[in-house]
Amino acid sequence: MxxxxxxxxxxxxxxxxxxxxxxxxxxxxxxxxxxxxxxxxxxxxxxxxxxxxxxxxxxxxxxxxxxxxxxxxxxxxxxxxxxxxxxxxxxxxxxxxxxxxxxxxxxxxxxxxxxxxxxxxxxxxxxxxxxxxxxxxxxxxxxxxxxxxxxxxxxxxxxxxxxxxxxxxxxxxxxxxxxxxxxxxxxxxxxxxxxxxxxxxxxxxxxxxxxxxxxxxxxxxxxxxxxxxxxxxxFGESPNYNITLERKFSIGNVEINLDIVNGIIEDCKIFTDSLMLVDLNKIQECLKGIEFNEEVIIEIIEGYM
Structure with missing residues (x-):
């Protein structure tokens, strides 16, 4: 038929x-x-x-x-x-x-x-x-x-x-x-x-x-x-990957290195050229374990700036 x-x-x-x-x-x-x-x-x-x-x-x-x-x-x-x-x-x-x-x-x-x-x-x-x-x-x-x-x-x-x-x-x-x-x-x-x-x-x-x-x-x-x-x-069906986001915040340039597994941030390392002292470890721990979403990541980081 x-x-x-x-x-x-x-x-x-x-x-x-x-x-x-x-x-x-x-x-x-x-x-x-x-x-x-x-x-x-x-x-x-x-x-x-x-x-x-x-x-x-x-x-x-x-x-x-x-x-x-x-x-x-x-x-x-x-x-x-x-x-x-x-x-x-x-x-x-x-x-x-x-x-x-x-x-x-x-x-x-x-x-x-x-x-x-x-x-x-x-x-x-x-x-x-x-x-x-x-x-x-x-x-x-x-x-x-x-x-x-x-x-x-x-x-x-x-x-x-x-x-x-x-x-x-x-x-x-x-x-x-x-x-x-x-x-x-x-x-x-x-x-x-x-x-x-x-x-x-x-x-x-x-x-x-x-x-x-x-x-x-x-x-x-x-x-x-x-x-x-x-x-x-x-998005979550994406293969595992590493991604680097580069953004300019009020404190200066910030580079965010992420290890993504099944759409979830497994590890995170942040670098900045800022002269201001920011607790990057606290931001990194906050990002671990959440679903990768660029907007959410930027909002979280901005909350610490």
Missing amino acids: NKVIISKEVDPAYNLALEEELLRNLKDNENILYLWQNDRTVVIGRNQNPYSECNLDYMKENNIKLVRRISGGGTVFHDLGNLNFTFLTKEADANLEKQLKVIIDGIKKLGLVAEISGRNDLLIDNKKFSGHAFYSEDGNYFHHGTIMIDINLNELSKSLNPSKLKLQSKGIKSVRSRVVNLKDLDKKIDSNSVKEALINGFSKVYGQVSNIKEYSKEEYIPSHFQKYNDRKWN
Whole structure:
């Protein structure tokens, strides 16, 4: 049975929760094409460190969300100029060639010629417009990815450039690529035309679609919705790492060296060029054992200045 699921929501927590629920409830002989769009969001891979992948200060200033997905791979920026797709099937029936054919044939219907690069990317004229990741659990499988249609490349660049922190991480770092929007290649292309092309390609490659269903918060809340809104999931799943924050306080320049384990500050060492005597040991002990949150750390230190 072949189904198309479309999310009417642009909340990344909702869309990723729905994706996970579709995966866990997949039936035998079921093939699903799930199409979804997120408002301005940075999505990190399961084993990535947001502090080394993103400019969190810029994201906060511009109300850009951060969410962690369950699949591996690199960090991506989503906005409404981006269309996300997910192919869901039993792992035994997973066929990457067929899934890529759906996309390549759909893009061809729009007048563009795409080519495969490695296992994870699709290119046009050697520029990436689509990146992919994969996940399987208990015999169920999905292959999901992005299609850049008219994404804000300026926000993408600023969001995915980490702020200038000295950071050593054991996480998996993303590799930046040359990218292109489909709309830059043909002004007539928009998210609706790409959706239609993918649905047609899906029915052509997999066979007749039995139904097309839309989901929204008014009709249905996935069981994993709160998980993707949880700071512990989005930040606390980060690998262990060391980070150095440098800030100018009223007493002078302060350097804060932190050892982070599972999102918790395990050790801390503070240095300053201040001429004033400040009890740094007391600050260090106060920071140990709390969840890493840059704002909270700065507030605590300011309280001692």
